[in-house]
Amino acid sequence: MVRFCCPADLSRPSRRLTRSLRSALRRRALSSAAFAIVLASIPSITSADSWPQFRGPRGDGIVTEGNPPVEFGEDNNRTWKTELAGKAWSSPVIADGTIWLTSAVEIIPSEEERLELLKKTENTERQFKQLAIAKSIELKVFAVDFETGELKQTIELATIEQPDAIHSLNSYASPTPVIDGERLICHFGTFGTFCLDRASGELIWQRTLPLKHAVGPGSSPIIHNEKVILIQDGMERQYVIALNAKTGSTEWETNRPPMDAPTGDQKKAYCTPIAITDSNGREQLLCMGSQWMVSYNSETGEEFWRLYHGKGFSVVPRPIFDGEAVYFATGFGKPQLWAARVDGTGDVTESHVLWAVKKSIPAKPSPVLVDGLIYLVDDNGVASCIDREDGSNVWSKRLGGKFSASPILAAGRIYFCNHSGEVFVIKPGTECDIKVTNQVEGQIMASPAVIGDALILRTDTALYRFDR
Known part of the structure; x- marks a missing residue:
């Protein structure tokens, strides 16, 4: 991977030039011609640099190269800030100098209209307070220039009239898109799955897989062996499906194991799968769901093994894998963190569980694994090792605030982002060493991305690039 030069690698004139460019970018004061001349004088990314999916190239929040800034803010190490329309908690994905983001622009009802719309749903009046609903939503994709922050393209995907209600903490565009070569796959749960040509922005294929999410979509797609893998754990039905990445046609579809739950509310889940290869050479798709962690044959959808983890539901955190064991959170209710071997067959509940932790485990943020230690932060701001x-x-250690975004590790530092726009930078180790707490405007629900020495951060209103 080609890496950005950090300030120590640049000559003094180059460092001055870079600082001048950043200052000009903030003021939007450079002409196009002048900007092109200056831009040619500083390091830039190549097609080798990418952040193609939720939680990065490896899907686990680990940045293998690059050195993003430790300290940053509205007036500190900010290269650019671009306002974004709509409401979306999806994370940015990046390739070939373009940042791709999904969004949903809502037509907001009045309070009277909101209540009338909610009465038409299957929700009870007791649930109304925690729900949001739109009169209609416009699903969009934004293409943002990595170097300048310029909004290069807005792609209109679909308009959904009278969409389902969602949780007030969720958005209609929470699943993160995935880059597959020249294709971009954008998933909005029950509202549609779209495959775009990245070069032209044209629609290649579209599928609609109806599902009762109850509180909105959340599970992000992954690409594995030319297949789009989607976890479809809804209220009325729970299944995993593989779509042909080129055509969108169904390759296979597999129902989840039976669940012991009084209602569909405790059967739904929002997890993103991971693809692994076990010690036996089996290519597995680990698809965490309510009550069960399940492994599937990536080619056929056949079940390899299943593990019963209890009554946990609405699972969000993405599992992580260290080559031998998988580590996963069990969802809402009373979240736990489990470790299990992946080399089994059939029901491995009694044979392959290594341990379970019951205290300060997140229901939404995913964990990160560094040098044999697992770092996580629960929804209420308690970080643990x-x-x-x-x-x-x-x-x-209590960091403070509410958390939904998943942490990343970059240059030997872990970045935790909370709802209040605070970013805690922690040095991994056997003691909690908080290096700095940064602050940006707005709410952070999306997980950050790193390309070279640049940190890309999405808030509820804007997209940022910070550099050293």
Whole structure:
């Protein structure tokens, strides 16, 4: 991977030039011609640099190269800031100098209209307070220039009239898109799945897979062996489906294991799958769901093994894998973190569980694994470090605030982002070493991305690029 030069790698004139460019970008004061001349004088990304899916190239929040800034803010190390229309918690994906983002522009009802719309749903009046609903939504894709922050293209995908209600903390565009070569796959749950040509922006194929999410979509797609893998765990039905990445046709479809739950509300889930290869050479899709963690044959959808984790539901955190074991959170209710071997067959509940931790486990943010230690932050702002070997707690520390975004590790530092726009930068280790707390405007629900020495951060209103 080609890496950005950090300030220490640049000559003094180059560093001055870079700072001048950033200052000009903030003021939007450069002419196009002048900007082109200056831009040619500083490092830029190549097609080798990409952040293609939720949680990055490896899907686990690990940045293998690059050195993003430790300190940043509205007036500190900010290269550019671009306002974005709509409401979306999906994370940015990046390739070939373009940042891609999905969004949903809502036509907001009045309070009277909102209540009337909610009365037409299957929700009870008791649930109305925690729900949001739009009169209609416009599903869009934004293409933003990585270097300048310029909004290069807005692609209109679909208009949905009277969409389902969602949770007030969710959005209609929460699943993160995925880049597959020249294609961009954008998934909006029950509202549609769209495949675009990245070069032209043209629609290649579209599928609609109806589902009762109850509180809106959440599971992001992944690409594996030319297949789009989607977890479809809704209220009325729970299944995993593989679509042909080129055509959108169904390759296979597999129902989830039976669940012991009084209502569909405790059967739904919003997790993103991971693809692994076990010690036996089997290519597995690990698809976490309510009550069960399940492994599927990536080619056929046949089940390899299943593990019962209890009554957890509405699972969000993406699992992580270390080559031998999978580590996964069990969802809402009373979240736990489990570790299990992946080399089994059939029901492995009694044979392959390594340990389970029951305290300060997130229902939404995913964990990150560094040098044998698992780092996570729960929804209420308590960060923890857990030993991978036995699940023992190494340390816990209250950071403060509410959390939904998943952390990333870059240049030996972990970045945790909360709803209030605070970004805590922590040095991994056996003690909680908070290096700095940064602040940006707006609410952070999307997980950050890193390309070279640039940190890309999405808030509820804008997209940022920060550099050292």
